Amino acid sequence: MTLSEKIYDTLEKLVSIPGISGTESENLTSEKIYCMLSEMPYFKNNKQNFGIEDIDEDLYRRKFVWAIVEGKEKSSNTLILTGHSDVVGIEEFGHLKSIAFNIKECTKRISELNLDKEALLDFESGEWIFGRGTSDMKYGIALDIEIIREFSKERSFKGNLLFLAVAGEESNSEGMVAAVPFLSKLQDEKKYDYSGAIISECCIPKNRNENIKRIYMGTVGKIMPLFFCVGKETHVGEPLKGLNPNALTSEINKLLEANSDFSDQVNSTVTSPPTCLKQTDLKELYSVQTPLYAAAYYNLLTLNTSEGKLMNKLKLLSLEAFNNVLEDLKQKRDRFMKKSPDKVQYLENKACVMTYGELLEKVKSEVEDFDGCIKTKVDLWKKEKMDNQTIAINIVKETYEKYSNKGPMIIVSFIPPYYPHKYLQGLDEKSISFIEAIDKTIKFAKDDFNENIIKEDFFMGICDLSYTGMNKNKNLNNLSSNIVGYGMNYKLPLEALEKLNIPGIVFGGEGKDFHKYTERLNISYSFNVVPELYKKMIYSILK
Incomplete structure (x- = not known):
């Protein structure tokens, strides 16, 4: 052959x-x-x-x-x-799932699925294999x-x-x-x-x-910022007496989602803006108490920006989000007070933003063998087959709960996976x-x-x-x-x-079309040209 x-x-x-x-x-x-x-x-x-x-x-x-x-x-x-x-x-292969891993059959029958114009032309050309x-x-x-x-x-x-x-x-x-x-x-x-x-x-x-x-x-590099938001719990009958952390994650999302200020650029290459991969509160069961914790993490791509510079930008955005929520809440309280015959004293909050590194340093100074405690819990979470991202959220929660100076705050961190550019x-x-x-x-x-x-x-x-x-x-x-x-x-x-x-x-x-049912490979270039180019490059490097 x-x-x-x-x-x-x-x-x-x-x-x-x-x-x-x-x-x-x-x-x-x-x-x-x-x-x-x-x-x-x-x-x-x-x-x-x-x-x-x-x-x-x-x-x-x-x-x-x-x-x-x-x-x-x-x-x-x-x-x-x-x-x-x-x-x-291969879920997207529909009725062709049984042949998704068979190059000959998939290439022969892929047109049974709905193909866009380009995929159909490639199929008809006979110059591509599918699967x-x-x-x-x-x-x-x-x-x-x-x-x-x-x-x-x-x-x-x-x-x-x-x-x-x-x-x-x-x-x-x-x-x-x-x-x-x-x-x-x-x-x-x-x-x-x-x-x-x-x-x-x-x-x-x-x-x-x-x-x-x-x-x-x-x-391209990839880094995943996590925003762990701590609110102030309250009875749902008195929502203005607390601070719902969902409001914090929502405001962060408003400021960060698809924000091109966080697109990185080198020469003519520009990364896509960040997008939220998950946003949730951590309340597990129904009750008439508002949530205490909420979290959101994002996909963010890098080409040149340092992680330090990026963290500073994320902290500033978190501070802006926190202040926006507090100002909005104050205005809503003022409007409610004009309507309500009962003059109630509301708790005033101040914006507080920390990095996970800053929080961890403070907790380690207060708690003996904190790493050992967390390691034990991480081992348990792994046995439960939690993904890395859920484990990371749990770690931040455990760290905060060991912190002596509790109160509403946003804790900014990076979570796995991290891909350096x-x-x-x-x-x-x-x-x-x-x-x-x-x-x-x-x-x-x-x-x-x-x-x-x-x-x-x-x-x-x-x-x-x-x-x-x-x-x-x-x-x-x-x-x-x-x-x-x-x-x-x-x-x-x-x-x-x-x-x-x-x-x-x-x-x-x-x-073409990675991660789609129309995934395909060009025959001529891939099989006839690239192997010879590989040989040329290898001999050039290993002279």
Whole structure:
């Protein structure tokens, strides 16, 4: 078989295994990848060069798979090829759910579902294959596996080629986060010098008629602000005597939802404005008492803004929201007092906003072994299979309840998952060499395949490139103190990420409609062109 035929065959086998994110079925995909590697002659003779590793304390016992091919000429230079092996669910496939993981059948019958004009044209062209995981991103894993197989035969390169297939990218990137200490260990024990990382996610065309493909020089970051609002409880018959925390979360939402002041920008790339992912009070049962607590958390994307600067903006917005609610409540009380014959004394509140880091510091100074108490509760919540976000809300609630100076307030924090933004700028020798290899590959694509490839600043779909390192100028202490549950329910290895700081790009085939039933992969570019471009880039980097 040709290389392109091998990649298709491997893709077909991988797609046939569901591996839906956040379920134990992800392990089926990891085990299949491990078996594929174990059958390669190179790994039969070098069993110490590949393996499958457990993700510590993972609810679903998920794993990541790794493999290292050493070039004939020894060098510490090591290039990473990586992608995620999980996929999202298939509910939207309707009556075609039974064939969503069958490339041939799904491609043949996808028109039975309602296709938009572009998807229908692609279907009729015969130039695309359909099915869950085709483009996001089992093609990338299949490509990496067959590139590893190819390079393991002659090994005519200098250095090392390291393959990682990670779980959980579609949930909280548990696989890549778990792989960071592994990469750091190789760095220490084998003295690997990471020349770069290629995330094999597909490029996404912006319109059907464009004649270009993309290599992404960075990835968008994601941070999730949580606003934990404490009100003043009261009987529902006397609502103006209290402070309903739902009013606080509602005002925060009014100020923050789709607010372009929180859109980040680098060159011509602008992030989408923030949006609320969940807003709720914490009252569990019905009663005629108003809620005491409410919480809301948001999706917020970054390209360049520091977490410190962002936290300052969020605190100012919270203060504005608090004051707006108090002023509105005062006006409503005044109007009510004019109507009511009973002159009632109402409690006056003052706006109070704190970061979680500030609150935690105060509580730790007042409560002995506070971390131990929280850790015990976190372990219980994990056993109940609460998600990271619910656990984070509970942690803030427990922290506040141990605080001696209680009263209405807004506590601002960050909650999992956290994705640092990354951008390959060519500021050091390693990055410059990587960019030179990219430029050679782009020229090769034009000269030999007449393919126009551009360098785009950021992959905007959020991906594991975020966990290939981070800027050494970040204030890690400030960041970690404001990520709720850091080191407990969310073990993000910030120090190891800072140490790695691997230059990286997103570069793969061409795909469309990620997470939709019309997910599809372009055949010609993905199977005939990209594998040759990968070989060109690898040889350029591992000279």
